Amino acid sequence: MHLKEADLKDFLRKYSVAMILLIMIIALSLFSWRFLRPSNLINISLQTSIVAIVAIGMTFTILTGGIDLSVGSVVALSGALASGFIVRNGFPLYSAITLALLIGVGIGMLNGLLIVKGNIPPFVATLAVMAIARGLTLVYTQGRPISGMGDDFVYWGSGKIGLLPVPVLILIIVLILSYIVLRHTQFGLYVYAIGGNEETARLAGINNDRSKISVYMISSFTASLAGILLTARLWSAQPNAGVGLELEAIAATVLGGTSLMGGYGGTGGTVAGAFIMGVLANGLNLLEISAYSQRVIKGVIFILAVMFDIYTKKEKKKG
Amino acid sequence: MIDKKKYILSLENIRKTFPGVTALDNVTFRAEAGEIHALVGENGAGKSTLMKIIAGIYSPDNGSIRLGGNIVEISSPGKAQSLGIGMIHQELALVPYLTVGQNIYLGREPHRYLKAFIDWKKLYNMAEEQLGALKLEVDPKTFVIDIPIAQQQMVEVAKALSINAKIIIMDEPTSALTDKETRILFGVMRSLKEQGITIIYISHRLEEIFEIADRVTVLRDGLHIATSLISDLSQDDIVRMMVGRELGDLYPKNTIPQENCILEVKNLSSGKLLKDINFHLNKGEVLGISGLIGAGRTELARAIFGIDSFDSGEIFIDGTKVSINSPGEAIRMGLGFLTEDRKEQGLFMGMSVRENITIGVLKKFSTFGFPSFRKLKILAGKFIKQMNIRTPNVNQKVKNLSGGNQQKVLIARWLNLNPGILILDEPTRGIDVGAKAEIYALIDRLAGEGVGIILISSELPEIIGISDRIIVIRQGEITGEFTREEVTQDKIMQCAAAGGRYAS
Structure with missing residues (x-):
């Protein structure tokens, strides 16, 4: 009996995300004929891609046993900076994007230095940086949206290659890169090792x-990349973009089977987790449930995902 | 003049202090190539500190280290590895959700393309070879968390071997191994020795040291006491040097149990873990529970103490049927349970000696929820004195004490609650012989005061030495019961392991 339970946990640990996603897709296609239409599926992918890209980065921090609460603010800041560089300073498109990405990475470095050199717990350090980055965004934008970036910028959020929206394509590339880094490089192995012990x-x-x-x-x-894509999709940089995005990214990561204690999981699961939430939101929309109620449901799902994580990890320690 | 060339490793006049403690004072340690050199001493004698200096985890305040005659500075664990020094740590130091192979080569993965990508195929081939050399049948691709503790220990050995070490430090490698696995490890150690590899071996088990070591160095209170050929010494000699005084009878037995039964367990069953367990415990009796690791001894104690629920059965305390659903209830009924895992389940490692000793009785010493710290300090001081706990003061953090003193702090917490029934789960695990003797004397004294004691132990001499009666458990069932007079090691082993083996 004991062995069976362990096997069950092992199975759940590995395949539950894919199963949940599949069940949801089947259920929703039975409930609503609109769900399986190609336009709806593309729409879900587009909406999910931003969260999924952020969550892939989040997965790295959670795998080491840390967390990054600043991602939502970084999304807003990088979107605002890239737009501002183009609109206000007249930078060429790629210089503006590169510079915004570099500043974003710099903020990540600040997070890392505070945690490693300053010995500040990741939760606290990134919470503070979350406030700082949001504040910088508001200062830079004066609290007003920035728009008028031009079609070549907007293409990155709204364009398509074949049937695939550009952000979805970028999500696929980021996912593949993250998989290679985590599973085939020394750095990737060390990420797991640090989280494990x-x-x-x-x-x-x-x-x-x-x-x-x-x-x-x-x-x-x-997060910066996602911020630029989001801005390009919305045709304008919103100072309040990405508020609450850290919760969604963490939820996608945990739903995807990555342990909040660190050391176990991966980005494939994370993207599946993001899609679970995307499909769920879409389904709730199709079922005409209000956006306010959807928030409550998301919170509940987050709790369930964490409980599930704790359940499958429990008792595994004993030899 | 000593011939320094003879020694592959020599540490001269090493001094290391930590805030408030001198861990090592002018210690000299020399090891020859191709010898097994045992390092013994009580907990707190400085063995681990000395080894951590060799392994590059600590750097000494004073003194020099020579490797093959050349002065070296071992500034980091990585440096130690590149100098050919491997260490197997006492506490398992594997990463649970990495595979066996990943753990063995962690930090030294074979790579290809730009030195950033890991060559998994090569890594697992190498791991397979390394495990094969240890006759360890385990797939290098399994997660470490999915293999038994004993195999994890052997993976540690494989890890140390894999750096092509010239010197391997083993800190209590057998503490989680069964007899058979210990044999295999010793076989490996002998063949390493033949290849000219030096092994520094730390163990509390003197029998093992006499079996495997060539020479022995004794440390006491941070001082070097002696280094000698093992064949020139007796066990008593070593114990005397370790403790610094004569030990009296290790197992005092001055009391006899009384007639009245204080605890009775009837038909206790819990899944496959416990099957129809029946036994009783008298006032002032020491009841030993013996059996293999995993036989269900700890599970039985946890069920009685209300930690785990059970399917069926009855428990009587002083003749009254009771139902115990939580440790809190157990404590109120006069039970105490000293856990086998003092670090994880017993002590608050980051809190002080006083806080640890008195945490169970705060209410008794509080007015309107405010504890009287003056009274608690006096109380803790009383126990420190009574139990001979070696600590600079009551505010010392428990994590800074040696294992034996930590254990005494935990026992003191239970004594504070005046339990009528005390369950001790491996009370002397990982502690030195001096502290052991004190704990045995304490058990005898408590029994004399009428406390009923259940002693769970894997050490046969200990359980035979201090129990009035012994029951043996195998796979959740009681398979034997012996009085003090009739018991022998053989009888216990037959009951514990028919067809199996005894885990020591």
């Missing part, structure tokens, strides 16, 4: 500090 990693001669700073830089990079 930081002291062991240190004793193995690994430079934990460098790896930890790197994951926050990655998290900020994906």
Whole structure:
């Protein structure tokens, strides 16, 4: 009996995300004929891609046992900066985007340095940086949206290659890159090692500090990228863009099977987790449930995902 | 003049202090190539500190380290590895959700393309080879968390071997191993020795040291006491040097149990863990529970103490049927349970000695919810004195004490509650012989005061030495019961492991 339970947990640990997603898709297509229409599916992918890209970076920090609460603010800041550089300073498109991304990565480095060199717990350090980055966005934009970036910028959010919207394509590229980094590079292995047992990693001669700073830089990079795509999709940079996005990114990560304790999980699951939430939101819309109620449901789902994580990890420690 | 060339590793006049403690004072330690050199001493004697200096985890305040005659500075664990020094830590230091192979080569992965990508195929081939050399049948691609503790320990050994170490430090490697696995490990150690590899071996088990080591170094209170060929010494000699005084009878037994039964367990069953358990405990009796690791001993204690629920069965305390649903209820009924895992489940490692000793009785010493810290301090001081707990003061953090003193702090907390029934789960695990003797004497004294004691232990000499009666559990069932007079190690082993083996 005991063995079976362990096997069940193991199975759930590995495949539950895919199963939940599949069940939801089947259920929703039965409930609403509109759900399976290609335009609706593309719409879900487009809406999910922003959260999913942010969540991929978030997964890196959570895998090390950390967390990054600043992503929502970084989304807003990088969108505002890229737009401002184009509209106010007349920078060429790619210079503006590159510069905004670099500043975003710099904020990630700040997160990492505060955590590693300042010994501040990730929750606190990134909470503070979340406030700082949001404040900087408001200062820079004077609280007003920035628009008028031109068609070549807007293309990054609203364009299509074949049937695929550009942000979805970028999500796929980011996902593939993250998979290669996590599963095939030394750095990726160290991310898991640090989350699993930081002291062991240190004793193995690994430079934990460098790896930890790197994951926050990655998290900020994906957030900045998502911020630029979001701005391009909305045709304007909103000073309040990305508010609450950290919760959605964390929820996608945990739903996707990555342990909040660190050391276990991956970005494939995270993207599936983001799609679970995207499909759910879409389904609730189709079922005409109000946006306010949807928030409550999202919160409940988040709690269930964390409880599930704790359940599948429990009792595994005993040999 | 000593011939320094003879020694592959020599540490001269090493001094290391931590705030408030001198861990090592002018210690000299020399190891020859291709020897197994045992390092013994009580907990707190400085063994671990000395080894951590060799492994690059600490750096000494004073003194020099020579490797093959050259002065070296071992500034980090990575440096130690590159100098050919591997260490197997006492506490398992594997990453649970990495595979066996990933753990073995962590920090030293074979790579390809730009040195950033890991060559998984090569890594697993190498791991397979390394595990094969240890006769360990485990798939290098399984997660470490999914294999038994004993195998994890062998993975640690594989990890140390994989750096092509010239010197391997083993800190209590057998503490979680079964007899058979210990044999395999010893076989590996002998073949390493033949290849000219030096092994520094730390263990509390003197029998093992006499079996495997060539020479021994004894430390006491941070001082070097002696280094000698093992064949020139007896066990008693070593114990005397470790403790610094003569130990009396290790297992005092001055009391006899009384007639009245204080605890009775009837038909207790819980899934496959416990099957129809029946036993009783008298006032002032020491009841030993023996069996293999995983036989259900701890599970039985946890069920009685209300930590885990059970399917069926009855528990009587002083003849009254009771239902215990939580540790809190158990404590109110006069039970105490000393956990086998003092670090994880017993002590608050970051809190002070006083807080740890008195946390169970705060209410008794409080007015309107405000505890009297003066009274608590006096109380803690009383226990420190009575139990000979070695700590600079009552405010010392428990994590800074040695294992034996930590255990005494935890026992003091239970004594504070005046339990009528005390369950001790492996009370002497990982503590030195001096502290052991004190704990045995304490058990005898408590029994004399009428406390009923259930002693769960994997150490046969200990359980035979201090129990009035012994029951043996195998796979959740009681398979034997012996009085103090009739019990022998063989009888216990037959009941514990028919067809299996005894875990020590």
